[in-house]
Amino acid sequence: MRYMLLIYGDESQIPQTPDGVAPEISAPWLEYTDWLLSRGMHESGERLALSSSATSVRVRDADRLITDGPFAETKEVLGGYYIVECANLDEALEAAGRCPGAMYGTVEVRPILGMPMPSAAGSGKSAG
């Protein structure tokens, strides 16, 4: 069973570098990723740039609307994620509870339904 751990937090709490370059990964995050790897749970995970760099897109009546900023203006914003492979929700909750992001923000645990790649036969338009 795959779960996504969505890490939400208040960006003002995150140390920033003056030139906007992403700060180095701090020791707790490295240790956490290491722990996920050692348990065979780690599938992937990424940090996201600050939400001030986000751009949102909506298409309505064939018009593409582009707005500055994230989908929702909230104090706690999505800052990164992990995708983990766990036996069940209890394992995923344990993994979420160890995430450094849970110490200052919120880690949302969502089961992943998956998105099968279209097969060659099933999608005439691809690769052709």
Next chain:
Amino acid sequence: MTAPGGTNAVRADAAALADAGVDATLRADAAAAVERAYRDAYGSVLATLIRFLGGDFDAAEEALADVFATALETWPRDGIPARPAAWLTTAARNRALDEIRRDRRHAEKLTALERELAITEAAPMHVRTGGGLEDDRLRLIFTCCHPALPPDARVALTLRTLGGLTTPEIARAFLVPEATLAQRLVRAKRKIRDAAIPYRVPESEELPDRLDSVLATLYLVFNEGYLATSGDTPVRHELCAEAIRLAALLAELMPLRPEAHGLLALLLLADSRRHARTRADGSIALLDEQDRTLWDRDEIELGLAALDRGFAAASVRSYASVGRYLLQAAIAAEHARTRDGRATDWRAIAALYEALARIDPSPVVELNRAVAVAQADGPAAGLALLDELTARGELAGYHLLPAARADMLRRLGRRSEAAAAYGAALVLAENDAERRFLERRLAEMPAQG
């Protein structure tokens, strides 16, 4: 409690059997046996089925409902099985397998289940795992009370699956529309499936937190039946009885957990007072106004025994290191032990409230502690605690704070201050009987004291 699909289905089948010439006595005996099996075994049979079906609540419930219907047909004809629960389990398992066989897409699942069937045949109710002997009902209760489910869904699911209450029964007890309750159950079961909430008893390191969630759910079920002053009374008492039954089951299955015994003791001792706690007009009678001859002595004995088992499991005699349910049960026990209110050991009660305030600080606990201290050490000592509480302003708007203050001031002879406090309590009191009591007291206080 009634059989699945209501007793109407039972009666219709019985009528059909009457046509078929089945003896009326046999028929009645069999119907009674089915009802008894439903009451005693529904939860445990369902729990085993859910495990067997890999956590599929819906398939398990459907198979079990079918099998109860079958029992109504076959038991009058073939006789009542010697072990009804085992009969129901086997029949429902076969029914579920048939259902899966019919659907060829589930071939893989079927192989796995048939393998499981071969293993569990030897030990149908218990499975030995690394953690020791586990009972399916225990898995079921921990799954139903999983903190990933909203509290109202935990309550509904526990009553529906372990308690075997029907959806309309639960809806009636909680005064919510049946459709709302049904939706709540559907959402909860869907989340168990989609988020893969496991069907297991948590491991020892997470057990304390998870057990808290189970205890809180059962406490909520009980209080819903106990505290509410409106609604269908028999159904509401059914909730109390069900909470006690499940708490007894939990204490039996987890005998080393002091709080499991503590909750059972607390519920039994509270329930023992149910006939004394309402006045003729339906309002709540406070503890010192209750007719203690109406207290259920048998239930008190059961409660006191559970309390002893809890303290034995905690292997301490000091209040400082026991949990909230055991402490609350110990307070209830102090009252239950004295047939005459005047003999109450208020010093012990004050000490228990002090311990409770340390682990579960709340202004209501502080208020109760102050009242106990006033009884044990005199009104001045109690009043000092109440003044601290009043200064913090946390209970502003709660009429029992000025009412308790007024009582202590009256006993100290500070009559005009007492009159002012009675007046303040009167403004806040909503219950008519309480208002009449406060008015009577106020009338006893001359304007100049």
